[in-house]
Amino acid sequence: xxxxxxxxxxxxxxxxxxxxxxxxxxxxxxxxxxxxxxxxxxxxxxxxxxxxxxxxxxxxxxxxxxxxxxxxxxxxxxxxxxxxxxxxxxxxxxxxxxxxxxxxxxxxxxxxxxxxxxxxxxxxxxxxxxxxxxxxxxxxxxxxxxxxxxxxxxxxxxxxxxxxxxxxxxxxxxxxxxxxxxxxxxxxxxxxxxxxxxxxxxxxxxxxxxxxxxxxxxxxxxxxxxxxxxxxxxxxxxxxxxxxxxxxxxxxxxxxxxxxxxxxxxxxxxxxxxxxxxxxxxxxxxxxxxxxxxxxxxxxxxxxxxxxxxxx
Numbered sequence: 585x586x587x588x589x590x591x592x593x594x595x596x597x598x599x600x601x602x603x604x605x606x607x608x609x610x611x612x613x614x615x616x617x618x619x620x621x622x623x624x625x626x627x628x629x630x631x632x633x634x635x636x637x638x639x640x641x642x643x644x645x646x647x648x649x650x651x652x653x654x655x656x657x658x659x660x661x662x663x664x665x666x667x668x669x670x671x672x673x674x675x676x677x678x679x680x681x682x683x684x685x686x687x688x689x690x691x692x693x694x695x696x697x698x699x700x701x702x703x704x705x706x707x708x709x710x711x712x713x714x715x716x717x718x719x720x721x722x723x724x725x726x727x728x729x730x731x732x733x734x735x736x737x738x739x740x741x742x743x744x745x746x747x748x749x750x751x752x753x754x755x756x757x758x759x760x761x762x763x764x765x766x767x768x769x770x771x772x773x774x775x776x777x778x779x780x781x782x783x784x785x786x787x788x789x790x791x792x793x794x795x796x797x798x799x800x801x802x803x804x805x806x807x808x809x810x811x812x813x814x815x816x817x818x819x820x821x822x823x824x825x826x827x828x829x830x831x832x833x834x835x836x837x838x839x840x841x842x843x844x845x846x847x848x849x850x851x852x853x854x855x856x857x858x859x860x861x862x863x864x865x866x867x868x869x870x871x872x873x874x875x876x877x878x879x880x881x882x883x884x885x886x887x888x889x890x891x892x893x894x895x896x
Contacts (some may be wrong), residue, residue, distance in 0.1 A: 585627055587661060590654045592620040593632060598724065599653055601633065601640035622885040659861055662725055667863050679871060680709040682718040682727035685787050685810045687854065690729075695875050703867045714784055714809070722859050728868055729858055731875070733787050736857040743887050744857035746888070747876040751833060751851055752787060753820050755825035756845035760878065768843055770798050777805040777823030779814050786828050787852035794849050815840060828852075861888065 589611060596617070607614045609686035615705040618638075625632050640726050643651060677700075683692065696708060706786050711718075715735035721727040722742055730736055737745045754773065756762050763770060766846045774795065781788040786809075788810055805823050808814050811831035818825035819840055826849075832842050856876060858864060864872075869881050 587658070589620045589624040590658055593618050593624060593651065593654050594658060596621065596633065596640060597643060601642065603640065613636040620813060621662065627786065638842075645788075646693060648894050656861070659725075659859070662863075664863075676705045677867065677870060678707045678709055678863060680711065680727045680730070681729045681731065681871075682711040682721040683731040684718070684733070684786060685712050686713065686828050686831055687731050688712050689811065690693055690828070691854070692875075695871070699867075699871050702870060706867050715781075716784065719857070720805075722857055725859065725862075728784075728862075728864075729856060729872065731856050733814050733852045733854050734784060734789060736855045739857075741860050742857040743853040743860050745872075745876060745879055745884070745887070746853045747856050747879075750829050751786075751846040752791065752826050753829050753848050754845045755815060755832070755840050756828055756843065757819065757821060758839050760824070760841070761845060763841055768845070768848070770795060770800050770848055773824060773848075774800045774802050776862045778826060779806045779816070779817050779823040781811075782807045782809050785809050787849070790850040790852060791826055816842055858888070864888075 588610075595606045595609050596603065599609065600791060603614045603617050605619050610617065621633065621640075628650070630650070631644050631648055633822040634644055634647075638777060661739065661775070679693070692710070699706075700708070701844075711721060713721070715732040718727070718730040718732050719739050719742060720737055722730040723739065730742070731747075754762065754768060759871045762768055762776075780791060783789075783792075788807075806814075808817075812825045814827050815831070816827045817823070825840075828884055856872060858868075858872075864884070869884065872884060873879060873881065
């Protein structure tokens with residue numbers, strides 16, 4: 585039994601049993617992956633995968649249990665490497681953060697600046713995508729930390745922490761009729777074409793839920809992942825924008841105005857997630873505490889331990 589065999593099993597499950605994709609992930613050949621899987625099955629005396637001819641189609645019942653053990657073994661191997669790196673040099677390394685564009689653009693710059701001052705020899709890799717992909721990257725070990733609004737708390741193998749609340753705001757061109765209202769209501773918004781985030785991004789679910797609960801139809805004419813893009817199209821007169829409150833700093837450049845909307849849509853909670861059972865290097869703790877000062881290192885360590893014990 586060796587780690588390459590274990591990785592072949594894990595990646596086969598992650599890649600939907602596509603051995604060509606597994607070979608690409610592991611930088612090897614498809615026959616090599618097949619051999620690694622077959623040799624481990626022979627050593628264990630059990631079929632891990634269901635097959636249709638030579639093609640893998642799923643996990644057997646024993647395979648499902650074996651995969652959980654393999655995941656734990658590989659995680660501990662990664663933790664061992666991280667611990668060695670931490671003890672040999674606590675001030676060097678790479679911190680990979682998976683997050684959304686809104687967090688990377690509007691929230692993280694000051695945190696990253698402070699972190700770099702404290703750890704000038706630690707390199708930071710920012711990966712931007714949807715909350716679902718962010719969770720996948722943290723779960724796979726491709727990212728150390730995930731930061732997003734929606735979805736991170738739904739993954740049982742992630743430990744997530746609430747960091748701060750924020751609301752959406754309405755963005756309109758200067759002189760727009762909505763600026764004359766003392767209090768904008770959902771029906772007022774629905775009278776105009778709307779521009780906001782893609783489904784699954786930056787609290788979009790709360791926007792849709794508010795209109796649905798009120799029984800009001802909307803005309804969402806354009807969606808985007810990027811707050812700056814939404815503002816740009818509002819400035820062109822394509823509609824009324826709904827964006828995150830932390831994304832309003834550049835409105836002056838576009839000649840835009842903002843309107844309070846916290847009474848219309850539920851507040852959003854930005855969460856930070858790490859993989860359950862993962863070893864966090866000292867500088868990773870430092871970054872988390874700079875991003876969410878209300879947390880304590882002991883609380884983070886305790887949460888990781890508690891979740892790991894529950895899963896055992």
